[in-house]
Amino acid sequence: MSGNTITQSALPTTASAAAAVVRPSLALSRAARELGLKRGEFDLAVRLGCIRTVHDEGGGGRRVARTEIDRVRSDTGFPEALRERVKAVGTAEGAALMGVSAARFTRFARLGLIAPVKWYLNRYRAVVWLYLAEELRQFAASEDNAPLLSGRTPEGLRGQLDAGVDLRARNWRGRHVGFLLRQTEDPWARAAAVASLLDPAQVAEIIEDPYERAHLNRFHPQQRAHGAPDSPAAHVAARITTAQDPDEISWLRSDLANAIEEARQERPAPRPTPRGAETLHARREPPLIEERQSVEQPERSRGLFGWLRRRNP
Numbered sequence: 001m002s003g004n005t006i007t008q009s010a011l012p013t014t015a016s017a018a019a020a021v022v023r024p025s026l027a028l029s030r031a032a033r034e035l036g037l038k039r040g041e042f043d044l045a046v047r048l049g050c051i052r053t054v055h056d057e058g059g060g061g062r063r064v065a066r067t068e069i070d071r072v073r074s075d076t077g078f079p080e081a082l083r084e085r086v087k088a089v090g091t092a093e094g095a096a097l098m099g100v101s102a103a104r105f106t107r108f109a110r111l112g113l114i115a116p117v118k119w120y121l122n123r124y125r126a127v128v129w130l131y132l133a134e135e136l137r138q139f140a141a142s143e144d145n146a147p148l149l150s151g152r153t154p155e156g157l158r159g160q161l162d163a164g165v166d167l168r169a170r171n172w173r174g175r176h177v178g179f180l181l182r183q184t185e186d187p188w189a190r191a192a193a194v195a196s197l198l199d200p201a202q203v204a205e206i207i208e209d210p211y212e213r214a215h216l217n218r219f220h221p222q223q224r225a226h227g228a229p230d231s232p233a234a235h236v237a238a239r240i241t242t243a244q245d246p247d248e249i250s251w252l253r254s255d256l257a258n259a260i261e262e263a264r265q266e267r268p269a270p271r272p273t274p275r276g277a278e279t280l281h282a283r284r285e286p287p288l289i290e291e292r293q294s295v296e297q298p299e300r301s302r303g304l305f306g307w308l309r310r311r312n313p
Contacts, residue, residue, distance in 0.1 A: 027060075049182065050086065109129065180196070
């Protein structure tokens with residue numbers, strides 16, 4: 001009796017305890033709650049590498065190991081320090097942090113001196129760029145950037161602005177693909193990460209094999225939908241998420257060619273097995289034999305009846 005009592009006391013007494021024993025990891029939403037983060041803060045922390053995620057062996061997406069939760073909680077200044085690291089601000093707040101006007105701040109962003117970390121479309125389908133507050137403070141604190149924070153913009157930079165340069169979308173794409181590549185070691189997933197920034201026509205020129213393209217699409221990273229397909233919002237989102245500049249496209253094409261070659265060597269794309277000619281011939285042979293038998297049988301029958309008629313006039 002005592003043995004049964006000991007055995008029962010060692011078992012989990014609740015469903016949650018049983019789940020903790022079976023799966024020592026948490027869904028992303030649960031991990032965000034346990035770390036006291038809003039979902040947007042949590043997602044940005046994952047993108048920046050502040051919180052590491054793992055693949056769900058059951059095919060349910062990404063999860064956070066219990067040991068990672070404990071590691072993040074043990075960091076100095078948690079949770080305020082983590083929230084400060086992932087704080088994202090818009091143009092007005094960012095300009096205030098740097099002590100410059102909103103117009104000067106926008107020029108910095110267009111020139112690529114500061115890079116956005118997030119973006120979204122407002123109700124007017126205008127793009128709203130968000131920047132890491134920590135990076136803006138570091139930029140403003142650097143002595144090398146002091147001449148840019150006050151006074152006239154250097155002539156070379158003014159020329160770029162007059163030519164219409166705007167590197168905000170390109171810099172966001174660079175950060176985005178870096179996040180995707182950090183999330184996986186699978187060669188096909190890494191190739192798909194690069195391909196996701198190219199127009200499908202560009203991908204088809206590099207990967208001519210339709211079976212390889214179909215296999216690559218299985219690893220295509222999920223993207224947030226912005227309106228219905230072919231809607232104005234979807235077109236705006238496509239311009240941000242797809243490479244536009246010729247030199248950027250050239251770099252991505254070269255990177256994709258190298259990545260797909262590595263994927264082929266590691267694990268060729270699956271393709272259907274062609275049926276052999278002998279198998280087809282074997283399948284067709286029985287009907288031909290039956291057909292010959294059906295043709296020859298009447299001849300033998302007429303010969304037998306004729307012989308009987310001759311024997312019995």
